[in-house]
Amino acid sequence: MQQVVVEQFGGPEVLEVRDLEPPAPDAGEVVVRLTSIGMNHADLMGRRGDYKLSTGDPPYTPGLEGGGVIEALGDGVDARWQNRRVLLRPETPRRDHGHGGAYRSHFVCRPDEVIDAPDELHDRLLGAVWLSHFTAWGALVWMLARLGRSLEGATVALPAASSSVALAAAQVVRHHRGTAIGLTTSPEKTDDIADAYHHVVVTHDAGALKPFHRDLKALTDGKGVDVFFDPVAAGAYLNTEVRALADRGAIVVYGLLGSPGAVDVSPLIRKQAVLCGYVNDDLFRTGRDAVTAGCRHVLAGFAFGHYHQRVARTFPLADVREAHRVMEQGRHIGKLILVPGAP
Numbered sequence: 442m443q444q445v446v447v448e449q450f451g452g453p454e455v456l457e458v459r460d461l462e463p464p465a466p467d468a469g470e471v472v473v474r475l476t477s478i479g480m481n482h483a484d485l486m487g488r489r490g491d492y493k494l495s496t497g498d499p500p501y502t503p504g505l506e507g508g509g510v511i512e513a514l515g516d517g518v519d520a521r522w523q524n525r526r527v528l529l530r531p532e533t534p535r536r537d538h539g540h541g542g543a544y545r546s547h548f549v550c551r552p553d554e555v556i557d558a559p560d561e562l563h564d565r566l567l568g569a570v571w572l573s574h575f576t577a578w579g580a581l582v583w584m585l586a587r588l589g590r591s592l593e594g595a596t597v598a599l600p601a602a603s604s605s606v607a608l609a610a611a612q613v614v615r616h617h618r619g620t621a622i623g624l625t626t627s628p629e630k631t632d633d634i635a636d637a638y639h640h641v642v643v644t645h646d647a648g649a650l651k652p653f654h655r656d657l658k659a660l661t662d663g664k665g666v667d668v669f670f671d672p673v674a675a676g677a678y679l680n681t682e683v684r685a686l687a688d689r690g691a692i693v694v695y696g697l698l699g700s701p702g703a704v705d706v707s708p709l710i711r712k713q714a715v716l717c718g719y720v721n722d723d724l725f726r727t728g729r730d731a732v733t734a735g736c737r738h739v740l741a742g743f744a745f746g747h748y749h750q751r752v753a754r755t756f757p758l759a760d761v762r763e764a765h766r767v768m769e770q771g772r773h774i775g776k777l778i779l780v781p782g783a784p
């Protein structure tokens with residue numbers, strides 16, 4: 442088997458691919474031969490040492506999602522699990538589950554830590570739907586409901602519009618009868634992402650932030666945006682969102698792409714608006730039933746065809762360093778996926 446190990450934090454060169462003996466399952470365990478490992482921005486943060494909550498101290502194995510085919514069963518496991526196509530549940534490849542990350546060709550866990558894949562989901566996608574679509578569902582359906590808000594009829598602005606999470610969020614918004622506005626820093630990507638959104642707004646000009654609240658006000662007849670689903674979450678960018686927010690709006694912060702800076706949140710008083718954070722771990726802590734509900738929603742979406750994954754590129758697991766370099770450049774649109782055993 443192949444497993445990626447990070448011995449010390451740093452650049453892509455710290456990702457070591459090790460060849461190891463294939464794992465043998467203990468009693469009650471299965472071995473999943475992974476056909477798909479989704480890459481995520483968090484993998485870059487972790488490798489740099491900026492996400493210790495997830496990685497702990499090195500050595501560690503990166504990777505927050507994976508899926509494949511059950512290849513071996515430990516004693517006592519029902520023979521019907523053999524050869525099942527499965528996704529690791531979203532909570533499974535986590536440090537606090539004792540398994541470590543998914544950047545490996547074979548993953549050992551219990552049958553209740555996987556979930557059956559619908560036939561419609563290609564092998565290459567089995568490990569590449571949770572961090573995009575489950576995150577979008579968790580923040581925009583599960584959490585907004587807790588805040589007494591819903592997507593129906595709402596205008597939702599999605600920064601980092603070319604990212605896998607924002608592209609998934611646009612599908613979740615459309616499915617729940619909202620209007621999706623993509624916000625991108627990259628003018629050169631607008632043609633390629635236009636179909637994914639009702640509208641696309643470019644927020645930067647030659648690297649400088651534009652007063653994009655004007656575009657958003659114009660698109661909403663002066664009312665403003667009901668929900669920002671925001672992975673930038675800082676400084677002048679967040680200030681602009683506060684200005685473009687509708688009365689009783691919500692800014693849901695879920696990433697740290699931006700640079701810190703002062704933000705004037707006082708308009709939130711007049712607007713009776715909320716600013717809150719979202720992280721999947723909140724949902725995991727709520728309990729297995731809530732996570733399962735999200736998983737079922739996402740998988741049904743793929744099975745019925747209203748959700749899909751835009752794959753920017755796949756890489757053999759052995760090329761993980763190159764894959765991290767490409768992700769760091771930020772020119773991709775959609776999901777980057779590692780495929781163990783691919784030539």
Ligand SMILES: NC(=O)c1ccc[n+]([C@@H]2O[C@H](COP(=O)([O-])OP(=O)(O)OC[C@H]3O[C@@H](n4cnc5c(N)ncnc54)[C@H](OP(=O)(O)O)[C@@H]3O)[C@@H](O)[C@H]2O)c1
Pocket residue numbers: 480481482483572573576600601602603604605606607624625626627630672673695696697698699700719720721722768771772773775776
């Ligand atoms: N809270 C959670 O539970 C959770 C779960 C999953 C992901 N996330 C977060 O979701 C975000 C997207 O993840 P991903 O894996 O989909 O990333 P990704 O595919 O690598 O997308 C990154 C994109 O973000 C945009 N971007 C980069 N730097 C930016 C900046 N300074 N200001 C504004 N936009 C910037 C760019 O898109 P444009 O060129 O279109 O602007 C870039 O292509 C990350 O912040 C990640 O940490 C959070």
